Amino acid sequence: MGMMENSAIFMAPLLLRNTVTSLLVYADKSILVLAEKYNVLEIFRYLVIASFLFFLRLFPSFSQSLKADDDSTQSSGYFVGYGGVGDSGIGRALSQLLWSVNDIPVSSSKYGIVRSLAEQLIEENNKEDIEALREMNRTVLSAAFSRTLCLVEAAMLELGQGRVGHYGAGFGPVCYQLNRLLRAVGVGSGRVGVSRSGNSMEKLAAELLWLAEELAGCGFEEEAVERWASASNLAGLSLSAEPRLQGSLVKVSAFLFKQMKDMDSEATEEGSRQTKMKMLTSWLPLLCRGSNGTDMPVLSLSERAELEKILEDTIAMLQHEEQEQVLSLWLHHFTYCPSSDWPNLHASYARWCTTSRKLFLPPLKM
Numbered sequence: 001m002g003m004m005e006n007s008a009i010f011m012a013p014l015l016l017r018n019t020v021t022s023l024l025v026y027a028d029k030s031i032l033v034l035a036e037k038y039n040v041l042e043i044f045r046y047l048v049i050a051s052f053l054f055f056l057r058l059f060p061s062f063s064q065s066l067k068a069d070d071d072s073t074q075s076s077g078y079f080v081g082y083g084g085v086g087d088s089g090i091g092r093a094l095s096q097l098l099w100s101v102n103d104i105p106v107s108s109s110k111y112g113i114v115r116s117l118a119e120q121l122i123e124e125n126n127k128e129d130i131e132a133l134r135e136m137n138r139t140v141l142s143a144a145f146s147r148t149l150c151l152v153e154a155a156m157l158e159l160g161q162g163r164v165g166h167y168g169a170g171f172g173p174v175c176y177q178l179n180r181l182l183r184a185v186g187v188g189s190g191r192v193g194v195s196r197s198g199n200s201m202e203k204l205a206a207e208l209l210w211l212a213e214e215l216a217g218c219g220f221e222e223e224a225v226e227r228w229a230s231a232s233n234l235a236g237l238s239l240s241a242e243p244r245l246q247g248s249l250v251k252v253s254a255f256l257f258k259q260m261k262d263m264d265s266e267a268t269e270e271g272s273r274q275t276k277m278k279m280l281t282s283w284l285p286l287l288c289r290g291s292n293g294t295d296m297p298v299l300s301l302s303e304r305a306e307l308e309k310i311l312e313d314t315i316a317m318l319q320h321e322e323q324e325q326v327l328s329l330w331l332h333h334f335t336y337c338p339s340s341d342w343p344n345l346h347a348s349y350a351r352w353c354t355t356s357r358k359l360f361l362p363p364l365k366m
Contacts, residue, residue, distance in 0.1 A: 091136050094121050098144040098211075102151065106203045119214070126218050134218065142223045145211045149227060152204045153234045156241060159201075201241075205248035212255055221259040228256045229278035238286050246290030247298040253283040254299060254307050261310050273322075276314050280326045284311070287343055288333035308343045315348050323352050 097118040104111045122141070125133040212224040238249050260279060287307075290298070299307065315326055327349050334345075 088136070090121070090125070090133070091140060094118065094125075094136070094140050095143075097121065098140065099147075101207060102144075102148060102204065105200075115210075122214055122218065137218045138215070138220045138223060141211060141215050141218070141220070142227070145208065145215065145224055146227055148204055148208050148211060149231055149234060152201060152208065153231075153237065155201045155204065156234070156237045156245075201245050202248050205245060205252065209248070209252045209255060212252060212259070216255075216259050221256075221262075225256050225260045225279070226275060228252065229275050229282060232278070232282045235282040235286060239289055241290075243290070246286065250286060250290045250298045253287060254303065257283075257307060257310050257314070261313070273318060277318060277322055277326070280311070280314065280318075281329060284326065284330055284343075285333040287311075288330065288340060289337045304342055308345070311343055311345060312348045315345070316351075320352075320355065323348075324356075327352055 097114055100114050101111070101118060104114060122137055125137050212221075212228070215221055215224045234249075238246055241249075257279065260276065315323055318326065327345065330343075330345050331349065334340075334343075
């Protein structure tokens with residue numbers, strides 16, 4: 001009975017942490033949609049993220065004090081996954097592995113072992129012809145992708161990299177206040193995984209690509225596409241991030257633009273068009289500014305040509321007014337960055353101008 005009681009006590013903070021994580025992940029997606037219309041909600045979102053990170057900062061010391069009282073519990077391997085998805089042993093195991101991938105430094109020999117175990121578990125779940133296992137992969141991977149997005153954005157805010165807004169405007173004062181709060185509570189060490197070095201942010205960005213690839217491999221690419229399309233704040237911050245981090249985020253964008261083209265979504269045509277619109281308005285500016293790379297090109301010539309064609313086809317699917325908004329955004333950032341001549345959407349711009357000109361023609365007489 002004593003061991004069971006101690007185990008329950010030890011699991012309580014883990015359950016609390018993961019319940020709060022789950023609530024934040026799913027609530028943040030809804031807040032993001034409303035925040036595009038109401039600035040007050042954007043401020044509220046930043047405060048929620050700051051409070052969440054503060055909570056995670058306090059969690060390790062609390063859990064460590066409990067762990068010291070019961071070493072046998074530490075070796076039992078208990079772990080509660082992301083909210084309700086960790087209601088089975090295999091679900092809890094996958095959640096713990098993905099959480100650990102974020103936390104372990106890439107320089108550690110343990111990093112490759114843990115990541116390999118996660119990949120093996122995902123693949124074996126996917127091979128089984130059991131819908132519950134496939135759904136578990138989808139839920140756990142989606143939650144991990146959202147959490148990693150949150151960590152990258154919080155790390156950029158902590159370091160003061162970038163300002164939210166495609167044109168350099170936005171919530172600069174809010175970011176500044178949140179930045180001070182993050183530094184005051186000491187977020188940036190421990191289990192939170194928010195680093196003070198660009199290399200660690202690049203690690204998280206690389207893990208975003210890895211998680212997106214795993215979701216696509218399981219047939220759930222729309223999960224990553226939807227979350228990436230809604231990450232407008234991260235996209236705005238990335239415009240003035242360090243070049244190497246920009247390059248990592250360009251790779252994620254390029255991969256998900258390709259997935260958006262190929263996926264057979266069951267969403268309505270209106271919902272699909274809105275997703276395409278959000279993807280373009282959020283990440284097209286970064287493609288214009290962050291595609292050169294430092295040591296080598298971020299994308300090869302063939303990858304650039306393929307993605308350029310995808311962008312043209314995607315723009316062509318939008319309504320006329322939406323095309324104007326996207327192409328105006330492209331022109332601004334394309335001309336703002338003279339060192340890059342990609343993506344060249346001149347053909348799309350010319351077609352839109354031709355269509356706009358025809359609107360002035362008198363109607364044909366019957």
